[in-house]
Amino acid sequence: VSRVLVTGATGFIGRHALTPLADLGLDVHAVSSQERGGPPGVTWHRADLLAPGGPTRLIGDVAPELLLHLAWYAEPGRFWTAPENAAWVQASVELVRAFAAAGGRRAVLAGTCAEYRWGDDARCREGVTPLEPSTFYGRCKHATQLVTAGLAEQAGFELAWGRIFFLYGPDEDPRRLVSSVARSLVAGEPARTTSGRQLRDFLHVADVASAFAALVGAGGVTGPVNVASGEAVAIRDVVARLGRAAGRPDLVELGALPDREGEPATLVADARRLRDEVGWAPAHPLGDGLAATLAWWRDRA
């Protein structure tokens, strides 16, 4: 039985990744700076990855053969520009160096669609679309890939880099798009959004997490892999679906908020590597996933 260490295990994605990893027959070790929770059989570690030497001590304690590194700074709104991104580059490089030094075999890390150059209408494709991140978050994630992927090549372990696009699901931070719209609708209040003409690529958080688990298990698949549906959907259609699912399409106020500067018109993945090389398929169609997310907020209203 191989041992996998999961960082960010209490985060939005991480908490959905533990069961699919256990389903692969792995010995799941989870780390978080916060309170623990999750399915039985998981061994929990509390560690601060941002403390000096923290990642190295954690790897020494757990001695994992596999690594799924999801922890990062994720405060909605702030994460695009927060200086904390630099701290996470430092922590992530230390973590992967320690993992390699301890004989780790395969690491999977979370990247982002914000590494790609924005502004083209073509689907973002691994190894083809230029990597010209325009945000600090995107630059820090991409820097982490440059260093850790190179280290994997030099030190002879496997590293796959899952580029996350857009996601949603129950229990997401209420400041995020789908959560904020769902909460407004459930409360019978107007859901004010931008024009919503942008095309995006959405996955349910449980699908994102199961894709990462599949990546952990996909020995031999290395390098960047888009973690996405490959389907383009307009933000306004996502919002409209929520309005219909709530039975209150009248509450949706598209265009009530100004569009954000610097946002690309299209940000959609080529998802063939994930589908064909990893052999993964999503389990939550967008309509069902949105309806379930709305129901989750209704239960808590």
Add this chain to the structure above:
Amino acid sequence: VSRVLVTGATGFIGRHALTPLADLGLDVHAVSSQERGGPPGVTWHRADLLAPGGPTRLIGDVAPELLLHLAWYAEPGRFWTAPENAAWVQASVELVRAFAAAGGRRAVLAGTCAEYRWGDDARCREGVTPLEPSTFYGRCKHATQLVTAGLAEQAGFELAWGRIFFLYGPDEDPRRLVSSVARSLVAGEPARTTSGRQLRDFLHVADVASAFAALVGAGGVTGPVNVASGEAVAIRDVVARLGRAAGRPDLVELGALPDREGEPATLVADARRLRDEVGWAPAHPLGDGLAATLAWWRDRA
């Protein structure tokens, strides 16, 4: 009087940077993991920047307003692929984070021509030539730039990134091109080299160091700045000049060694930012510099 902290201060470039920094009227603090030396008036600190928390402690001790970060792994031959590059990304990010947190105003870091995409014949120009490093060293340097330049933008301090091309000078590691040829010639032994058709951009190490000192003093100039002559010279011409300066052109055996794979035919800088915006000019023409380097080895033979 502003205080500048210089890392790598006993290194090949660093030891030439201390006097020009002092000439700017700065209070020069130098750090090295090795023995100290250098001009009077410099305050020395011994620190291991690769130790956990090492960069943060150093910044706390020195509290510099200016930073010149030259330290990096530089073992000839090995540095292109060595895992130590990742350790230096981590240390460099920690150093700049601590510098910013302590109120630092302006940082200058050492980048490399290996950040640029190789293979075009055009001069490498800042902000124009694509950044697609093909070596692990180049990727780690570029990752450091992505993170630290972004941090400077977010945290509101100045950061200039000097991209070094090729350099030579007295007391260089004997495994490097100019040193190894000079030593062979001085010893009356054949100097065996590759075909040497590649075009490169060479600067004397004292010029590289004075350019970095000028960058420290060039408040307002930020972002990437090529540290180079802007002059293309064939490696074979460098070697031939050394042969003539030694009075032994017969010892030069061009083409005795196979060309290295993956080496670009042309790697020459556009040096206009350094000349026009920083207002710097080299003091050591190539012919004089090579002759002086040969003389240095002759004195030690």
